[in-house]
Amino acid sequence: MLITRETDYAIRILRALADGEQHTTASICAQELLPQQFAYKILKKLQKSGLVSIIRGKDGGCRLMADLQKVSLFDLMEMTDSDKSVSACTQPGFPCGWSQKHGKPCKVHQHLQQLQNKLNEELKAVRLSAILLDDDH
Numbered sequence: 001m002l003i004t005r006e007t008d009y010a011i012r013i014l015r016a017l018a019d020g021e022q023h024t025t026a027s028i029c030a031q032e033l034l035p036q037q038f039a040y041k042i043l044k045k046l047q048k049s050g051l052v053s054i055i056r057g058k059d060g061g062c063r064l065m066a067d068l069q070k071v072s073l074f075d076l077m078e079m080t081d082s083d084k085s086v087s088a089c090t091q092p093g094f095p096c097g098w099s100q101k102h103g104k105p106c107k108v109h110q111h112l113q114q115l116q117n118k119l120n121e122e123l124k125a126v127r128l129s130a131i132l133l134d135d136d137h
Contacts (some may be wrong), residue, residue, distance in 0.1 A: 006080045017064040018132045020057045049079040066130050074123035090116040
């Protein structure tokens with residue numbers, strides 16, 4: 001599956017933070033109907049990637065740090081470790097027995113790789129701002 005549950009939840013977390021305000025994890029989870037334990041895991045990945053900051057303590061919370069116009073859906077999928085492959089054989093380093101036996105990729109692989117390349121370009125073209133922000137932003 002291209003858009004995994006983790007990527008979907010990451011999109012929802014970023015939607016909650018897109019207003020630029022600081023929010024608690026609990027308020028994000030309540031607003032976006034997310035399980036809190038899973039949200040913590042995703043927020044850590046988003047923090048590690050530089051998309052959000054996490055402030056601990058009594059007055060803590062999360063805040064969006066990245067410009068969503070500069071982050072693509074492809075980027076977010078990579079941050080959440082989503083598998084973007086249309087087939088196992090299009091994954092880098094896939095040990096294809098057919099290719100090893102015949103010394104070249106098969107026609108199926110060639111067509112799937114073309115599709116994979118087009119899909120990657122489409123995902124890179126979609127900015128998170130287009131998904132998450134109102135038209136007037």
